[in-house]
Amino acid sequence: MIDQNKIKEGVRLLLEGIGEDPSREGLLETPDRIARMYTELFAGMEETPSTHLSKMFQTTNSEMVLEKDITFYSTCEHHMLPFFGKVHIAYIPDGQVVGLSKLARTVEVYARRLQLQEQLTDQIAEALMTCMQPKGVLVMTEAEHLCMTMRGIKKPGSKTVCLARRGLFATDPELEARFFRMLERNV
Numbered sequence: 001m002i003d004q005n006k007i008k009e010g011v012r013l014l015l016e017g018i019g020e021d022p023s024r025e026g027l028l029e030t031p032d033r034i035a036r037m038y039t040e041l042f043a044g045m046e047e048t049p050s051t052h053l054s055k056m057f058q059t060t061n062s063e064m065v066l067e068k069d070i071t072f073y074s075t076c077e078h079h080m081l082p083f084f085g086k087v088h089i090a091y092i093p094d095g096q097v098v099g100l101s102k103l104a105r106t107v108e109v110y111a112r113r114l115q116l117q118e119q120l121t122d123q124i125a126e127a128l129m130t131c132m133q134p135k136g137v138l139v140m141t142e143a144e145h146l147c148m149t150m151r152g153i154k155k156p157g158s159k160t161v162c163l164a165r166r167g168l169f170a171t172d173p174e175l176e177a178r179f180f181r182m183l184e185r186n187v
């Protein structure tokens with residue numbers, strides 16, 4: 001459970017730490033706002049993907065399904081700064097498919113936590129494999145990390161790309177190549 005009182009207490013300490021006065025007018029409501037914001041940004045900690053992936057629809061189509069350009073915002077666990085970008089999800093159905101929105105909902109469950117991009121990518125793939133039992137899953141994430149751009153090494157525009165391959169996508173290079181062709185062709 002998210003403890004809003006602890007967050008507020010922590011934010012007051014942070015403000016004091018940077019030499020601010022938490023009791024000045026402009027900052028009075030800031031701890032409360034941040035507590036509400038963190039409750040939203042970390043809502044995924046209280047969710048599981050199976051809630052969204054339990055309803056399936058039967059299909060005779062056994063071709064790859066690609067849901068591309070799913071926007072996500074997550075928070076890096078090292079600096080607690082945002083990283084954000086796109087997720088592309090492909091899977092090969094084994095007689096059943098999920099509602100398209102449920103793929104994006106699965107992304108949200110894992111993005112709304114403190115994360116590493118590699119782990120986020122893996123967790124989405126793993127959840128889809130476990131809950132949907134398709135023949136294969138490929139998840140690709142492309143993201144910009146504010147900890148790389150607004151601080152530290154300061155490299156604006158740099159992107160991190162991660163992949164997670166499961167089932168047929170891990171064993172069939174032709175299938176993986178088809179994923180990249182479908183992605184590039186804006187199909």
Ligand SMILES: Nc1nc2c(ncn2[C@@H]2O[C@H](COP(=O)(O)OP(=O)(O)OP(=O)(O)O)[C@@H](O)[C@H]2O)c(=O)[nH]1
Pocket residue numbers: 076077078115116117118145147148152153
């Ligand atoms: N692998 C991985 N690294 C990440 C991710 N987000 C941030 N990082 C990196 O985490 C590392 C933390 O390195 P540290 O040396 O412990 O911390 P730091 O001194 O703040 O590092 P700098 O960013 O180099 O200033 C940095 O290299 C970040 O670029 C992520 O999603 N995946």
Ligand SMILES: [Zn+2]
Pocket residue numbers: 076077078079080081145147148
């Ligand atoms: Zn970071």
